[in-house]
Amino acid sequence: MLDDDEAVATLLALASLAATGPSAEGGVDAAATSAYGKLDQFLPARLRPRVVTIRASLETSPQPAPSVAARQLGVFADAIAGRETMAFTYLNARGERTDRRVEPYRQLHHLLRWYLLAWDLERQDWRVFRLDRVSDPARTGDRYVPRPLPAGSASEYLRQGLNRGKQPVRLLVEAPAANVIDALKFQDAEIHAVNDRQTEVGLALDSWQWLVLNLAFLDADFRISAGTAFTRACREFGERLVAAASTP
Structure with missing residues (x-):
């Protein structure tokens, strides 16, 4: 169902995503690399030559960034859609591990980093978590009633936190x-x-x-x-x- 421009845009998006991270097994960057090589199989015959020529002409420079598992992004997306609390272990910037239980609201991509905006049930406050520092995420089965976001958007709240003290x-x-x-x-x-x-x-x-x-x-x-x-x-x-x- 893609037209010519949409096929090119899809190929470029996959190439850009594949260039980030160390391409760890299961990472979303590794998945993009795999999909990049398979895209032409799912296109109409008339578009395949264009995709082949674009791929042959294209080279992206690596942009080192922490890798995040594609499965992990999917698990959080399902929990957000189902308004279901999540439990996981979090490694903060000081190297300290803590167990968290949260109400997940949004996943964000900002300056080559993946983040989660969530309501922390233990701390009774909003928190932003780096998704590459999250391990063992699990859905709990407990539902929550959505709260109003703490800013105009999740991205705005993230930027406010990153710029605090500057x-x-x-x-x-x-x-x-x-x-x-x-x-x-x-x-x-x-x-x-x-x-x-x-x-x-x-x-x-x-x-x-x-x-x-x-x-x-x-x-x-x-x-x-x-x-x-x-x-x-x-x-x-x-x-x-x-x-x-x-x-x-």
């Missing part, structure tokens, strides 16, 4: 949005085109040094709106650069 920064960059997107491609940033020559950027940062380094590659004027300490550090660095480039 310095909010607003930028007005004298460059097209496409150029700014390319310079900040590895940063979780909100980028909006003001016009063909100006772009507004909102992001949260751990350090001003990271921002200055990436903006240097843009070769464009910009204005920074942030906290006093952040802007003072940028100003002092700018003065240091001017002094370093001055003729003795």
Whole structure:
């Protein structure tokens, strides 16, 4: 039932997913690699030559990321659809293992990581779990009544948590949005085109040094709106650069 463009898009999606992770057995990336080689078997005869030529012409660079089991994503999806609590063991960032019992709500993919947004029954609060740190997930058979999400969306809640403690920064960059997107491609940033020559950027940062380094590659004027300490550090660095480039 796929048309030409849909077949190409499906092939590209599988290739992109296959390039992430170490392709561990049972991982969703390994499944994508397998499906990538079988896609043409399920297409109409008229589309098979196009898929074969696309595959022969395509190469994706690896993007190392933690692998997540395809079965695990499916188990959580079934529990979310059935409003069923889940039990699993979780390994946190400090290497500590704990047993969790949760009401699962959403699975999210953000910056090459898979996450689960859930209500933690023991802690009586919302939590976000890295799915690559979850082991032995099991459906309990217990049903739950859905709660209102803690933000406009699960993605919004995740980003709020990831940016907690960071310095909010607003930028007005004298460059097209496409150029700014390319310079900040590895940063979780909100980028909006003001016009063909100006772009507004909102992001949260751990350090001003990271921002200055990436903006240097843009070769464009910009204005920074942030906290006093952040802007003072940028100003002092700018003065240091001017002094370093001055003729003795």
